[in-house]
């Protein structure tokens with residue numbers, strides 16, 4: 377989880393490869409209308425996001441049944457979005473927030489080609505972000521670290537989280 381451009385896709389692909397499990401890309405579950413809206417520079421609303429979170433959550437639940445675990449990249453900006461995603465999946469869900477300085481995120485967004493998300497939406501993403509509370513199953517990491525070290529820390533954390541929690 378985290379705002380656009382923090383490295384969710386990069387980390388999830390790496391983690392999925394290391395764990396040998398399915399990887400789901402949240403961006404692929406948006407409706408065409410939502411993608412067009414973001415491309416045009418308009419932030420999504422809650423109403424835009426609920427059906428997307430339900431679709432992605434169900435897919436996470438299905439994907440995790442094959443290998444016992446699945447990894448997903450999803451902004452999941454608000455607590456209510458994380459709760460919706462977990463409820464739709466019907467499996468235990470653990471969140472990793474990638475968080476770092478605005479300047480670094482803006483630099484990453486500006487430097488990538490062909491992505492529908494315009495850098496102008498970064499401030500709305502940051503304003504919407506509700507960082508996980510202590511009672512959520514969540515780990516916060518500095519997104520400025522290397523993908524290798526982020527991946528290693530997530531794996532160490534997952535091993536320490538009891539499966540029944």
Ligand SMILES: Nc1ncnc2c1ncn2[C@@H]1O[C@H](COP(=O)(O)OP(=O)(O)OP(=O)(O)O)[C@@H](O)[C@H]1O
Nearest residue numbers: 380381382383384385386484488493519521522523
């Ligand atoms: N740990 C990292 N260190 C340096 N650059 C990174 C790191 N992770 C990702 N990047 C680069 O930052 C850019 C954004 O990464 P990525 O697409 O993984 O982010 P994202 O959070 O999935 O974005 P979005 O939600 O907008 O799809 C890419 O150009 C990627 O190569």
Ligand SMILES: O=C(O)[C@H](O)[C@@H](O)[C@H](O)[C@H](O)CO
Nearest residue numbers: 379380381403420451452493
């Ligand atoms: O909830 C949202 O506003 C969206 O998921 C956005 O965060 C983007 O789709 C994603 O980050 C790709 O840039």
